[in-house]
Amino acid sequence: MADGSVTITLDGVDIEVEAGQRLIDALCDAGTDIPRFCYDRRMDPVGLCRMCLVEVEFPRGMALVPSCTSVVRDGMVVDTRSNVVTKAEEGVIEFLLINHPLDCPTCDKGGECPLQDQAFAYGPGESRYVEAKRRWEKPIPISDLILLDRERCILCALCTRFSDEVSGDPLIEFKGRGNHLQVITFPDEPYASYFSGNTVQLCPVGALTAKPYRFKARPWDLEAAESVSFVDSVQPRTSVQASAGNVVRIYGVDVGASNQGWLSDKDRFIYEHIASPERVTTPLVRDEAGFREATWDEAIRLVADRLAEYKGSEVAGLGGARSTNEDAYAFGKFLRTVVVTAHLDAQLDDGLAADFAAAVTPRATFGDIDEAATILLWGADLKEEFPVLYLRVRRAVTGLGAKLVVIHPRRTGLDDVATHKLGYRVGSGAETLAWLKSGRKKHFKGPRAALSEGPVVALVGRTGLAEDPRLAEAVAAFARDTAGAKILPLVRRGNVFGALDMGLAPDLLPGRVAVTSKEGRAALESSWGPLPIGAGKGATEILQGLSDGSIRSLLLNGADPVRDHPSPRLASDALEAAEFVVAFDMFLSDSVVHADVVLPVAGLGEVEGTATNLEGRVQKVNPIVAAPGFARPLWSILDDLAFALGADIGGGSAEIISKEIAQVAPAYADVSWFRLLPGTEGIVVPGSEGTQPLQYIPADAGLAVSNAALTLHAGRVLYDDGVMVRHSPGLAGLAPEARVYLHPADAEALTVGEGDSVVVGVDGEATLTVGIDPSLAKGTIYVPFNQRGSAALGTIGTVTITPLDSGGS
Amino acid sequence: MIPTWSADNQERATALIAQYPEKRSAVMPLLYVASLEHGYVTEEAMREVAELTGLTAAQVQSVASFYTMYRRDPVGNYLVSVCTSISCWLRGADDLLAAIEDESGTLDGEMSEDGTFTIEHVECSGACGGAPVLSVNWELIEGVEPDKGRALIRWLRDAEPETISADEMQVLFGGRRSFEWAVAEPEGAIAPLPAFAPYGTAREL
Amino acid sequence: MTQKILTTRMEEHPSDSHTLARYLDTGGYATLHKALADMSPDDVAAEVKASNLRGRGGASFPTGVKWGFLPEDTRPRYLVINADESEPGTFKDRLLLERDPHQLLEGIALSAYALDVQRAFVYVRGEYSKAARRLQRAIDEAYEGGYLGAGIAGSEFSLDVTLHLGAGAYICGEETALLSSLEGQRGEPRIKPPFPAIEGLYSMPTIVNNVETISNVPWIIANGGFAFASIGPTTSAGTRLMSLSGHVATPGDYEIVLGLTWRDLIYDVGGGIRDDRPLKAWVPGGASAPWFVPETHLDTLVTIDDIAANGSMIGSGAVIVMDDTTNVVAAAHRLVKFFAHESCGQCTPCREGTTWLERILDRILTGQGRRDDLDLLLDVSDNISPGLVWPPAMTTICPLGPSATAPIVSIMRYFRDEVEAMIPVEEGSLVAREEVLLG
Ligand SMILES: Cc1cc2nc3c(=O)[nH]c(=O)nc-3n(C[C@H](O)[C@H](O)[C@H](O)COP(=O)(O)O)c2cc1C
């Protein structure tokens, strides 16, 4: 990045602009609107639409140049208003319109169309073209989500460049040339990208449209609220848009920091679940016949009465990663001060140790990724689990020159750009780490060398649910110690970092305070009153406690342990054994069906509050529609419950809670809604005012290497069989069916082949179809976590595979 | 490697890829080899080239569709390309094309029903000094008057030459040349593709 | 006037000038050996600079100056020979490729030595199969003879030459499009700057030169840059291969020294107009060049500078001659159609504008012209090439789009009455063209 500033003469006036800037950006920053179609700040300029032409002085006189591909230089003389420029603008608009259909009234883009707007502002008014227009068949589906109308396309190449340059899946491309140029996919190879929706948003005309949105609304009827997506902990910034009280569209918002405006299709199309007919919108209580609807009064009364029967330590709370910070805080405060239990956990032992995840230091931000010389990724397949972060890392490598070292049990979405890729057998991570440390083994030399060149950012997490969470910490310790790496702990679930920061873990209090900290406890007790004494239990212990009767009641806050805990068997046993289960949820998930009372909560687009992403960035969540039926925000339900139990947790509104958080949670001292208005970048806590009492230094616990014959890799894929995807029709069909993937040698040893059926046993059993995956290490099998057909499988325990004799090949 | 390709073409593909510092550069040569395998650039051919070069099929299609010599539809045994650019037009190229269409019973841009001919007009063939010119399977003939053009079509239909050679046809049907060609070449085209040994498209006469 | 540089061998030995045996027999590769033994790379480059050699591919850019743009220490560097010759009217590189390929190869070897290049590519248009075969055979011979490959003539210098065949796209003659094509991409021109010398093939410094340009290098090194510079007018040094076509009596390639008049070129060199008909107009330098007419230009000089001063260019040296039988609207239509067909399509004005121009001319030719069409032709042209000035201003990335306006401007300048005469007195209502579904 160039530093300093230079002076240019813009339409006769000298102005200072940032050196090294693209001319088009400099002009716009200076308040001169430059029309454009093919330019987007986030991609390399190509200068092909020719809409942004300006006149620039050269030794031989003024010449037209595209301002998008020009870079400012000192003394540059620029004319944006000359007759030549105006005529060129009119000319380009006329050229773009000669083959553009006049179907604006039925076009999804009508009313928010850059072509329409710029034709109005810069066009000649009337076309002189009397010939036949280009005709293409229209519109054609190019994927399950996207339709293409080539007659409307103005060939700006934003979509093709996005798919190639940004997301790395060039499945949509130019075809033909000259007047026959078109954008298209390959026959039978749809634009099946996790990021396809971005092209719809990029498209400056109505050529690319999204099936879920098609004909749902007209732009002038839309209301929008800036918010964040809860699909994963990247929490990309969104604009949630509604028409007639229904959310109809989600767009990415480019405020730089969190997502540069990009979304995954899951972020973009997941909203369909909120209007699902299967959504719980009324309190439900169980009687002999099953669930029946109840009034809030009845349900609250019932829950309060039952909870009053138990000692605090006989009650536990699970979940919180789907809540706003305010809801999570209220949940924790309710559990710790009203129920008086120390057993609470936002994670389901599917993530990392809470203190490590929440308080690791030094912690990286996404900005650090852009600046990194080397990025170490030993955690998730980012494309599957953190898709928007995947884009960030990809761009850092392809566009910003970072080196990337990927260590993963099988191929990942970043392998094609990785500088070094190492595979390994799940269970032997400690050995792989030792080799990486020494760098003496052949394949480890390069990666080891790359890691000694700073700045290094280490993205560490569990490669799958079968991986020991302590491995990530050991990797972080190594990266920190050798290269001073900044660490980004990869825990995926929506607002899990917010929940941990709000103290939804047995070992954490709100604001990154260890539960064992005397001062921390004292400070919190001065506001909350006495805290429960004794060690709290985490998710697995809670489930075990339910099974053995030491815990009798469970509050489930949007959590689905039957699907998401490493041992579904343990989870369902626990829920069966529980005496009284209260679920705060939107759907009757596989766990919620075990509840005695279901309390309907408000969801996406309905709640207000804040959220914290994996960098620790706090952003605002804003509502745009009313929650359906009797669904309510969690904090207000907890307020009522506390009241019914004779307590006051000081709710009243999310904003009031947020102010309390700022007072009692040291890391959140800086956070106020006023500073989180739309368009602002959010606040990375602890920020300048806040403090982080717990500074967690990762350590290597010294893991053993498993000598099991077969080990399991239980990585996640983007479209899983989770309850949100299941209830979003646009996405539901995209979730693949579960399979078991075997290394060719393992398959041979088992005498099975692609397409055969086998019974896989890991803490449960499932009959699965075999896929062959040479990218796996020998001895590791891969069963994507939480897919249709594999729900009964756990991830911890002995792995067995039994071929079914029928139809072997 | 593409196991369905002939051993020769597999070898060629390997050699062609090895010629370049980056694999992607081999896309164009490989599209010729794939055309030879499949008769033209079929979808299968594009998938194969994609596999060999590490591109997506959509990327290969994007490249293939940019260049007019990669045919994406079936093409006759003899691809007759009549130059109708300015210099040939000035010297009667339109009449030559009409004669060729008439004699072959095949319209410009089409393939004859029996698959013998594909007739097309092309832009400047780089033989303006010998205008009007045409080529058969990219073997050039210069100074072709309409009657000679008709005779050429009849000859192709009757003699069904397996190897097409510019030198042979020039003697039989050609006239004024842009320049002397010197000695006769020992090689010719075996397909409607430029005859070039490294692509396997040329054969000794 | 009779000085020959490029065509001596083929004239003296018409049957085998393309073979290695004949090449060696006529002193070939001796210059390379001498240079490798006695000259430093910089010496070789200095001779080329001193020769005043200017590019023969179209832009007439001084070769030595271009070579000087290479950044000092970025390696590898590449040399790419532009043998895509597709500009209508041009057929001189084919002559050099088919008749004297070793001359080109020796030029490549000398240039590569001067430029510290170890890999050269020759991009031959796909339609030139015979030329490709001849060149490939010459490359094979040169490897066998030790004139290419590792450690040439016992020196430290190594060079690999790869022939790359195009596949039908005029735009690949534009140097950056050519590089895209060579990289296995669509042949789309790139934005300049950066110029190829700074960022070319695989983003590395790359020199792109025309076949004829590089074929001059062996003579320059053998005889000295000064000897070359003293042939012909100072700024049009050396000889020039001119491709004469159209209605001249004896079309063909002619190696001449510039500085003669157009009258000399057309009537002496080209043998006059066929059947002694009157000359109506000619294109002086390939399809992209604005036309000349006898009344104004017949006695002007054929030099790079004179042609430019008269509002056109020598371009690729292709002279297309039209006699009085020529329908100039139809001729312009042919030329515009060519550019529309060859537009890569990435720039809006070129993609949309060239086809629009073609269709207007098509309408006029089929009796459907309207009075407004004359101004429309000029204004659409103006939107591709603002001001319709020379050298052209552009709203496009590369000069292909603006090239399509040259024939329009030419006929409107010299033959406006003929265009007007084709517009029916009674403007009929337009018969809308059938809209064809493209796919
Ligand atoms: C549309 C277009 C087509 C061109 N075609 C050719 C060509 O076929 N052969 C060529 O040598 N140069 C061609 N050029 C010029 C090249 O861009 C480039 O200037 C030239 O190859 C440089 O070589 P030189 O300096 O030796 O002339 C073309 C330029 C344009 C804009």
Ligand code: SF4
């Ligand atoms: S001017 Fe035409 S040929 Fe040149 S880059 Fe633009 S669209 Fe392509």
Ligand code: FES
């Ligand atoms: S925005 Fe600059 S050319 Fe398109």
